[in-house]
Amino acid sequence: MANTEEVKETKDNPNKIGIKEGMGYMLGDAGNLFVLTYVSSFLKIFYTDVLKIKAERVATLFLLTRLWDAVNDPMWGTIVAKRRPGKDGKYRSYIKIIAVPVALSQLICFFDISRITNKDWVILAFAYITYIAFGMLYTGINVPFGSLASVITDDPDGRTLLSTFRTIGGGIGGAAPLLIAPFIIYNKVQNSDGTTHNEANANGMLIFAAVMAVCAIIFYLACYKSTKERIPSESDPQINMKETYLGMLKSRPFVVLALTGILISGQLQFASLNQYLYKNYFCNTNLSVVGTIAQYLPMALMIPFVPKLVKKYGKKELSGFGAFFSALAAIACFLLKPRPDQAWLFMVLMFIIGFGYSFVSITNWAVVADVIDYQEYKTGVKTESAVYAVYTFCRKLGQTLADYGGLMLLGKVGYDVDIMANAGFVDGVSQGILMVCTLIPAVTYTLIFLLYKFAYPLTKEKLVPVYETVRKNNEKKAGA
Numbered sequence: 001m002a003n004t005e006e007v008k009e010t011k012d013n014p015n016k017i018g019i020k021e022g023m024g025y026m027l028g029d030a031g032n033l034f035v036l037t038y039v040s041s042f043l044k045i046f047y048t049d050v051l052k053i054k055a056e057r058v059a060t061l062f063l064l065t066r067l068w069d070a071v072n073d074p075m076w077g078t079i080v081a082k083r084r085p086g087k088d089g090k091y092r093s094y095i096k097i098i099a100v101p102v103a104l105s106q107l108i109c110f111f112d113i114s115r116i117t118n119k120d121w122v123i124l125a126f127a128y129i130t131y132i133a134f135g136m137l138y139t140g141i142n143v144p145f146g147s148l149a150s151v152i153t154d155d156p157d158g159r160t161l162l163s164t165f166r167t168i169g170g171g172i173g174g175a176a177p178l179l180i181a182p183f184i185i186y187n188k189v190q191n192s193d194g195t196t197h198n199e200a201n202a203n204g205m206l207i208f209a210a211v212m213a214v215c216a217i218i219f220y221l222a223c224y225k226s227t228k229e230r231i232p233s234e235s236d237p238q239i240n241m242k243e244t245y246l247g248m249l250k251s252r253p254f255v256v257l258a259l260t261g262i263l264i265s266g267q268l269q270f271a272s273l274n275q276y277l278y279k280n281y282f283c284n285t286n287l288s289v290v291g292t293i294a295q296y297l298p299m300a301l302m303i304p305f306v307p308k309l310v311k312k313y314g315k316k317e318l319s320g321f322g323a324f325f326s327a328l329a330a331i332a333c334f335l336l337k338p339r340p341d342q343a344w345l346f347m348v349l350m351f352i353i354g355f356g357y358s359f360v361s362i363t364n365w366a367v368v369a370d371v372i373d374y375q376e377y378k379t380g381v382k383t384e385s386a387v388y389a390v391y392t393f394c395r396k397l398g399q400t401l402a403d404y405g406g407l408m409l410l411g412k413v414g415y416d417v418d419i420m421a422n423a424g425f426v427d428g429v430s431q432g433i434l435m436v437c438t439l440i441p442a443v444t445y446t447l448i449f450l451l452y453k454f455a456y457p458l459t460k461e462k463l464v465p466v467y468e469t470v471r472k473n474n475e476k477k478a479g480a
Contacts (some may be wrong), residue, residue, distance in 0.1 A: 015230045015474075017158045024226030025152065025162050026169035028095060028145050031219035033173025034212045035106040036138060040399065041272040042181060042205065043109055043131070044407065049200040049421040051114050051123050059407035061124070065132050066400035069393055072136055076143045077389025081244075089229030091151065091385075094144035099220035102137040103213035109134055110209040112202040135396075141220070143389045149365060150372050150384040151231040154474050156467050160307050160315075163366035168303060170361075171296050173219070177212060178292035182285045184208045189422070197424035198285040231474050244386045247379060254387065256456040257371045258394040260448055264360065266398030267444040271295075273406045276415070277437045282343045283424040294347050298355035299362065306362045314460030315363040315370065316452060322359025323449035329353045330445045334438040340425060353445070360448065370458055370466070376473065377466045402440075409436045 047053045047061070086093060113126045149162045185205045186198040248254045278287040309318055329352035338346040368391060372384045413432025420426065458466075 015153045015158065016155045017153045017161065017230075019161075019165075021152060021227065022161045022165035024223055025149065026165035026172075026223075027219045027226065028148075028223030029166045029169035030173035031099070031216040031223065032138075032142060032145065033170050034176060034216040034219065035103060035134075037174040038177040038181065038209060038212045039106055039109060039134060040269055041178060041275065042185065044272065044403065045185075045200050045275055046110055046202075046205050047127060048417045050112055050202045050205065051127065052417055052421070053120075053124060053127065054417055055407045055411045055415050057124065059404045059411070061127060061131065062400055062403040062407070065128060065135060066396055068132060069135060069139070069396045069400075073139055073143070073389045073393035073396065074386075076139050077386045080144055080147065080385035080389070081383060085229075085232075088224075089151065091144040091148040092224055092227060092229060094141055095148075095220050095224045098137060098141040099217050099224075102134070102141050103216045103220075105130065105134040105137050106216070107206075107209045107213045110206045112206065115202075139389075139392060139396075143385055143392055145223075146365070146368070146388040146392065147385040148227065148229070150369050151229045152227060154231055154373075154467075154471050156463070157307075157311070159366045159369045160310050160363070163364065163369070164303060164307055164362055166365045167299065167362045169219075171299055173216075175292055175296045176215070177208070178295075179289050181208050182288045186285050191424070197283060197422070198279055199422055244381070244383050247375070248387065248390055251371075251375060251378065253371045253374050253456065253458050254390075256451055257367065257391060260451050260456070261391050261394040262398035262401070263444050263448050263451070264364065264398065265395035266402040267441060267448075269399040270402035270406050270440055270444070273410070273433075273437050276410065276420075276433050280415075280420055280424060280426065281430040281434050282340055282346075284343065287343055287347075290343075290347050291350055294350035295354045295357075298351060299358040302355070302358040303362060306359065309359075310363060310366070314463075315367050316456050316459055318359045319363055319367070319456075320449060320452035322356040323445060323452055325356030326353045326360075327356075327442070327445040327449045329356065330438070330442040334442040337434060337438065340430075353441070356445075360452075367458075370463060373466050373470045374458060374463075377469050380473075382473070406436065406440070 044058055044062075047058045048055055053061075080091070080094070083090060088096070109130045111126075111130075113123055117123065149159065149166070152162060153159065185201055185208055187201045187204075188196050189199050190196055248258075274291060275285070275288060278285050278291070306318070329349045333346065333349040333353075336345065336349075338349075368388065371391075372382075372387045375387055376382045410433065413436060414426075414429040415433070420429065
């Protein structure tokens with residue numbers, strides 16, 4: 001009976017969308033990931049190997065700057081939630097206004113200030129200021145962009161479509177820096193014994209940052225032009241933000257979503273430490289390209305199938321299934337400990353992890369929309385930007401824990417910037433890097449599986465009354 005009701009509701013929904021709208025939304029996340037992936041994956045390399053900031057200080061930098069996000073993200077959520085809709089709707093205008101500033105802030109992060117001054121405190125202060133500026137501007141565009149999905153359509157199939165295309169956009173924006181940057185930002189250096197190693201190139205890193213900035217601006221503006229807000233927002237929003245944020249803490253779906261967000265984002269960020277693994281263990285930074293393919297190819301292969309599987313089995317169910325495969329492969333990687341001449345084995349296991357993670361990634365943003373709808377279903381108040389802002393903070397918290405913990409662990413296993421920045425394999429240290437880069441993913445993917453399997457409550461059947469109630473609320477607003 002529930003399945004029949006769900007099919008009828010989807011068929012009759014007046015806010016259905018097509019591939020064109022999905023592609024428009026896709027462009028926005030590509031813009032996001034052009035700048036975010038480059039910063040997340042290579043800024044720490046820039047700090048340690050170009051600016052010569054010690055790994056422990058970089059870890060502290062990431063920790064302290066992101067503590068500000070505990071204020072910054074809810075602040076943006078409140079600003080966006082209380083803003084009245086304009087001619088562009090409630091969310092689209094932010095994409096147009098902030099596109100250029102966020103792209104330029106990413107560019108400035110990669111400016112080599114050590115060419116102007118050799119004072120450590122000036123270099124460190126510059127790193128703090130520019131990174132905080134980027135984080136604030138990125139939140140300022142990402143919260144409205146994420147909230148936009150919930151007002152483009154309230155159709156469950158449309159939500160899955162948007163999540164799928166957002167994943168494609170994230171794949172395009174995320175893969176581009178990882179595939180291309182290693183060929184531009186590293187120089188190959190000949191060792192005295194005839195072997196080679198790679199060193200970071202400051203000019204190359206800045207040039208590539210400029211390329212990513214231009215791409216981001218183009219894709220952001222294209223997203224603004226090609227999307228439409230169909231679901232009406234409150235013309236004069238009167239929202240008690242304190243009650244809204246406290247209410248999230250009492251919602252099991254949101255709490256589990258927040259925890260999985262910390263773990264998912266944390267693991268994605270932690271994977272950037274593989275740059276040190278490729279550089280100082282396998283001694284081949286071109287493996288970054290192979291690793292990116294291993295991560296994104298399974299996702300690309302599964303994209304045509306996941307929406308149909310979601311319709312048949314549900315988002316929670318598929319996410320738990322995929323996380324199980326990722327956990328098994330990650331545990332195997334830790335136990336097998338591939339040797340420096342077994343990069344192929346490491347990549348095979350990365351491919352299996354990517355296959356499992358593809359189910360989580362493709363459905364993730366539809367799960368966020370479901371939780372937003374569930375909050376409206378329980379409280380009667382639509383607060384998509386507030387929910388998304390807190391979820392964004394949770395993802396940043398995961399990134400912070402990954403960066404801080406990962407860099408501190410690098411320091412513990414002996415990564416000295418004065419030695420390792422200009423070296424390849426160093427006995428003892430390189431094995432320590434391998435241990436760090438395989439143990440943490442094994443733990444993280446296992447926790448993601450357990451949360452989706454046993455803690456997240458919104459099964460396919462439980463979402464049917466949620467969709468129905470939210471749709472009726474939207475029809476009342478449209479007719480008012």
